[in-house]
Structures are given as C-alpha cells and as structure tokens.
Amino acid sequence: MIPRVTATIDLAAIRHNLGVVRRNAPHSKVMAAIKADGYGHGAVPVARALEGQADAFAVAALEEALLLREARVQAPLALLEGILSLEEARLCLRHAVQVVVHDHWQLDILEALPHGARVSLWIKLDSGMHRLGFPLADVPRLWQRVAARPDWEFLGWITHLACADEPDNPATHEQVQAFARAVDGLPGARSIANSAGLIAWPEARTDWVRPGLMLYGASPLPGKIGADLGLKPAMRFESRLIAVRDYPKGAAIGYGATWRCPEPMRVGVAAVGYADGYHRALPTGTPVVVRGRRVEMVGRVSMDMITLDLRAVPDACVGDPALLWGEGLPVEDIARRAGTIAYELLCGLTQRVRFMHAG
Numbered sequence: 001m002i003p004r005v006t007a008t009i010d011l012a013a014i015r016h017n018l019g020v021v022r023r024n025a026p027h028s029k030v031m032a033a034i035k036a037d038g039y040g041h042g043a044v045p046v047a048r049a050l051e052g053q054a055d056a057f058a059v060a061a062l063e064e065a066l067l068l069r070e071a072r073v074q075a076p077l078a079l080l081e082g083i084l085s086l087e088e089a090r091l092c093l094r095h096a097v098q099v100v101v102h103d104h105w106q107l108d109i110l111e112a113l114p115h116g117a118r119v120s121l122w123i124k125l126d127s128g129m130h131r132l133g134f135p136l137a138d139v140p141r142l143w144q145r146v147a148a149r150p151d152w153e154f155l156g157w158i159t160h161l162a163c164a165d166e167p168d169n170p171a172t173h174e175q176v177q178a179f180a181r182a183v184d185g186l187p188g189a190r191s192i193a194n195s196a197g198l199i200a201w202p203e204a205r206t207d208w209v210r211p212g213l214m215l216y217g218a219s220p221l222p223g224k225i226g227a228d229l230g231l232k233p234a235m236r237f238e239s240r241l242i243a244v245r246d247y248p249k250g251a252a253i254g255y256g257a258t259w260r261c262p263e264p265m266r267v268g269v270a271a272v273g274y275a276d277g278y279h280r281a282l283p284t285g286t287p288v289v290v291r292g293r294r295v296e297m298v299g300r301v302s303m304d305m306i307t308l309d310l311r312a313v314p315d316a317c318v319g320d321p322a323l324l325w326g327e328g329l330p331v332e333d334i335a336r337r338a339g340t341i342a343y344e345l346l347c348g349l350t351q352r353v354r355f356m357h358a359g
C-alpha cells in the first residue's frame with residue numbers, strides 16, 4: 001500500500017538542534033519540551049533519540065508522561081501542568097515523574113501523601129504571564145511549606161516568558177528581574193527560558209532552559225526561519241499526486257469555484273487536506289514542491305485533497321511526491337500564510353498521516 005500522506009522525522013536533525021541549544025546556553029541544563037507528542041514528531045522516538053543528551057524532558061499532562069515510561073524512557077521527566085488529584089500524585093511517585101506545582105491546592109495534595117514519600121517538585125511562579133504559577137508575593141509562604149518537607153526533593157523554581165519572541169519588548173527583562181528578586185537567596189535551580197528566551201535573552205539562560213520548538217528545527221522568532229538560527233527542520237510533510245488533468249481557460253477549480261484557470265493548463269490533485277493537518281486557511285498561492293520545483297496550491301483546501309497549478313512542472317505525474325513543508329519549504333512560511341504559527345502546524349498532523357522516523 002502506498003501511503004498518501006507521510007511525515008518523515010529526521011531524528012539526527014533533532015539531535016543537531018539540541019547542539020544549537022547547547023551552544024546558545026552552554027552553562028544551562030536542558031529540559032527538552034516533548035509535550036503534544038513531541039510537537040507532533042512522536043514523543044517516544046524523540047525522547048529515545050535525545051536520551052542521554054537532554055538532561056530531562058517536559059510534558060504537559062500525566063498521560064504523556066506515562067506513555068513515555070511505558071516505552072521505557074527512563075530520563076527525568078517533568079509534568080509542566082502538574083497534578084489534578086491524589087491519584088495522579090501517587091502515579092507521579094510510582095513512575096518517578098517530577099511535578100511542577102503551580103497552585104496551593106496542588107501542594108495540599110502533595111502534603112496528603114504519606115511522610116517519607118520522595119516527591120520531586122518544581123515550583124512554578126507567575127512572573128507576569130498570568131497563565132500558571134504562584135504570585136511572586138507568595139514565595140516566602142510557599143518556601144516555608146516546602147522547606148518543612150525535607151523528605152521531598154525540591155528541584156527549583158520555574159517561570160514562563162510571555163513575550164520572549166519580541167526582542168524589543170521590555171516585558172521579558174521585567175519578568176526575569178522580578179523572578180530573580182522573588183527567589184533571591186533561596187535554594188533550588190532556576191528555569192526561565194523557552195526557545196525564544198534562550199536565543200534572544202541571555203539573562204534568561206539560567207540553570208535550566210526548556211526549549212521546545214527549536215529542537216524541531218523551526219524558529220521561535222517571527223520573521224526568521226530555523227535555518228537563520230542554524231537549525232535543521234526535523235519534519236518532512238509530504239503527499240502524492242493522485243490526479244493530473246488539463247483544463248481550458250476559465251475552468252473553475254474546487255469547492256466554491258474560488259479559482260479559475262487563467263489559460264489552458266494542467267492541474268494536479270494531491271491527496272492531503274485539513275483532515276490530515278494541512279490547514280484549511282491556507283490560501284491560493286501557498287507553495288508546494290513537486291519534482292524539486294515550487295508550484296502553487298490553488299482553490300480551497302478540501303478535507304483530503306488540494307489542487308495544484310502544475311504549469312511550472314509540465315512533466316508531473318500521478319504518484320509524484322508533493323512536499324508540503326520540510327527542508328527547502330519552511331513550515332514557518334506555510335504557517336504565516338495560514339495565519340498561524342509553526343507550533344500549530346507541526347503538532348496538528350492527524351492519525352491519517354503515516355509517520356516514519358529515521359536517523
């Protein structure tokens with residue numbers, strides 16, 4: 001069977017990108033973000049590829065952590081969104097999952113575990129993003145609670161940056177300073193930077209950095225692509241032509257007849273659509289590569305097909321691969337055309353897509 005839509009994941013590229021992280025933040029430990037199934041690249045293969053190279057991994061939810069443990073990934077693993085119940089706290093203990101605690105009720109849950117239970121925890125502080133985390137003013141009270149539990153393993157303090165991808169925005173400096181002041185003199189590691197933070201904000205390169213997007217080869221900074229930062233794209237998202245037809249001038253193509261052939265021409269159909277994760281907002285003119293040449297997607301994206309202006313590739317045939325994003329066709333560029341960000345496209349591929357991991 002010939003797979004219609006494939007995502008080929010270059011694990012060597014991900015290791016290369018970890019090297020770029022290390023060069024940017026040579027004095028920091030690296031907690032590699034592999035939530036959302038490794039940003040759509042497969043959390044288990046990514047973790048295996050980086051095991052021994054990243055110092056820890058970060059996932060959002062317990063289900064993700066347990067899948068990794070089931071797959072025998074033994075590296076330190078942090079649960080960024082923390083626990084919701086005592087049962088979850090017990091599972092974290094059993095599977096050696098580090099808990100990120102972002103509210104008092106989560107500390108209540110941990111305190112309900114038997115004394116002597118070796119809970120490993122980070123404390124998340126809200127230094128200005130106002131999503132998760134304790135208010136900075138709570139730190140003295142918090143520290144009293146944590147210091148009262150020498151049976152716990154206290155790992156350190158985490159905060160998250162809201163605007164790190166805006167190099168001219170003073171909010172990041174303010175967040176870093178406020179965080180540093182709040183934990184001044186207290187024990188524990190400090191962790192601030194995501195990809196944009198560690199690239200653009202040297203002051204955010206503290207004990208631990210937490211890169212996600214850049215590991216997969218995409219740029220976290222708007223206006224740049226991964227290659228500008230020395231990164232290699234890890235995903236090659238491809239479909240195939242399943243039809244090639246010649247139409248007369250004026251023929252309308254696809255749903256809504258939104259595009260008409262400006263002259264007699266060849267149109268191809270590639271077997272990919274929004275049911276696969278090819279964004280429906282992508283407009284006419286979005287580039288696709290066929291036989292090494294850029295062609296334009298025309299008309300609307302259907303559930304499982306798109307139509308291509310093949311005038312630039314008259315020799316294109318049914319069965320030819322059609323590159324949707326990957327090396328030579330930056331996902332950042334495709335995302336911009338869809339009015340979104342690379343994060344959403346990369347982690348938006350569906351189960352219809354055949355994944356292949358190499359390297």
Ligand SMILES: Cc1ncc(COP(=O)(O)O)c(C=O)c1O
Pocket residue numbers: 033080160193194195196210211212213214220
């Ligand atoms: C708390 C936290 N740290 C780190 C990351 C990694 O961010 P990025 O993919 O921008 O490097 C995320 C992702 O959203 C996050 O939520």
